Ligand SMILES: Cc1ncc(C[n+]2csc(CCOP(=O)(O)OP(=O)(O)O)c2C)c(N)n1
């Protein structure tokens with residue numbers, strides 16, 4: 001099996017999707033000749049031509065509106081938003097159109113649109129190249145939300161997203177594009193949307209994460225192991241729908257729950273996980289439910305290290321969940 | 326044609342070009358200009374004819390040189406690992422510097438990320454520009470924004486976001502406030518790519534409907550990262566778009582500081598006196614890659630870039646001053662030395678200022694009392710920082 005970076009795995013998935021289905025189209029700012037600012041679409045325009053892989057004007061509303069229209073007319077559009085921080089001029093097309101078209105048409109229209117976009121911090125990107133606004137998409141009924149943490153999952157989930165008849169927001173951690181490497185099968189395969197993965201088994205505490213925070217969580221788990229604390233790490237992979245069963249199974253075993261994300265704390269995804277577990281499994285819990293998150297502030301630039309969740313913050317969170325702090 | 330006829334034909338054309346510029350003709354297909362691409366006057370005119378005097382003409386050139394050198398130093402900072410990003414002003418000095426010089430203290434500026442190296446003209450200190458590039462304590466924004474953003478209420482300089490075109494929509498409100506108060510105007514900036522965003526339409530539409538005191542300046546450097554202007558709009562020029570919104574648009578040679586000064590001065594005055602908005606399209610070229618994260622070889626040829634370096638706005642302005650008898654080699658050398666010393670001193674001050682306080686992050690989210698949950702989060706971070714050092718990127722490494 002070849003080893004690929006996250007960037008290569010994504011490119012490979014797009015290449016396969018374009019190859020096997022002539023309804024697939026890729027578009028966005030700088031995705032054509034430039035191959036995207038992170039080179040994810042490099043070489044694809046050359047290979048598939050300008051009708052299938054093309055630059056758009058600098059207009060997110062146009063990009064996402066076009067995505068909805070293409071999908072409604074039978075295509076399988078894959079739109080790139082250059083940074084998720086810049087999706088807002090186009091949010092109307094996502095929130096009011098893509099998410100609601102199926103429902104409002106009595107299920108007659110489908111919107112098989114994929115919106116790919118880099119998210120996340122630790123790239124010295126400041127306020128507008130670091131944010132994690134996933135909750136806003138999860139809170140928009142009708143959208144699926146996927147956030148992979150490694151090249152293998154990224155490829156399989158992206159192919160599944162393109163095959164899915166729902167609009168899918170597919171967030172890629174930009175810090176991981178060239179840093180994250182792993183074995184990736186060459187051909188077509190799908191990873192199921194809505195299924196989590198236990199990436200480390202443990203018995204004392206359940207640590208829920210997604211995206212880059214899976215890596216920080218694994219690092220924290222190693223530190224805690226030295227202190228005799230056994231941590232189970234679950235990579236959610238999809239936030240909508242999310243794998244409630246995997247969470248409950250783990251919490252039933254460990255009795256302790258910590259959720260980690262880069263996004264601000266208040267009403268972040270960790271709040272949903274906490275509510276979900278509190279509603280269904282409070283009898284299994286032997287300690288407080290803990291959130292390890294970014295702070296309730298816009299993302300800072302030079303002091304980003306003060307904002308970003310990190311293994312130390314996660315270790316502290318786990319100890320709090322275990323009533324050790 | 327005989328050489329004499331060729332020359333007289335050239336003179337006639339030059340006079341026509343001069344007249345079009347002096348008349349401030351809207352909606353032309355060719356950019357208005359007072360100096361040709363080498364910097365010589367297109368025809369005879371005096372400084373007075375173009376609203377300048379010798380002191381201001383020299384001042385504009387000196388500030389353009391300072392701007393250029395600040396920008397070059399920013400690239401050095403990136404190479405040295407003292408700044409982590411740069412988005413260049415180089416090549417745009419002939420647009421920004423003269424325009425900013427036409428503004429009064431009553432006027433407002435809604436800038437974008439191409440302007441920072443030129444904002445000393447608006448009263449930002451050079452050390453503050455460097456501090457912003459590095460994110461040190463002297464940065465008026467306290468290191469909150471990526472390099473390439475500046476703003477300060479004291480200078481009536483809006484602290485713009487990074488979303489392309491976002492400042493256009495905000496300029497509607499600034500201009501409306503000025504209109505209500507009855508003084509000043511707003512100059513709103515954005516790139517050619519930014520004209521594709523709805524924000525540009527909103528500003529143009531509101532400006533026309535309310536007759537707002539605004540000069541919209543589109544800095545057409547012919548690319549939005551890799552995407553050429555022709556892929557942003559099928560319109561022949563950007564300036565012509567103003568026609569549909571009910572006001573005049575002017576295509577200017579953005580590398581001709583004289584026409585930028587002349588036109589902006591007139592249009593700003595028109596706005597201030599209640600006679601309505603204007604659109605300027607300043608045709609220029611970005612001499613650097615889009616940013617330190619870009620590789621422009623992927624989408625434009627070296628010959629193209631070379632052509633524009635040869636017709637660099639700085640060279641053109643210097644040639645013009647020399648033609649006017651206002652500049653020579655001695656002055657140039659003296660200026661270069663002054664600028665070098667000024668930059669060195671400012672850079673030192675900016676650098677020495679060190680990291681801003683992390684505690685303030687929690688207090689700048691809301692005006693007034695900091696809500697309880699942020700105080701709690703501040704406490705959590707304080708506890709965390711007892712167990713690990715706060716990473717100081719200014720000290721290098723990660
Ligand atoms: C809403 C939004 N979308 C995308 C981006 C990413 N981006 C930053 S600059 C840029 C190109 C802007 O081009 P232009 O408006 O021509 O200005 P220039 O950089 O050429 O001066 C893009 C796409 C952004 N900052 N904001």
Ligand SMILES: [Mg+2]
Nearest residue numbers: 516517548549
């Ligand atoms: Mg541009």
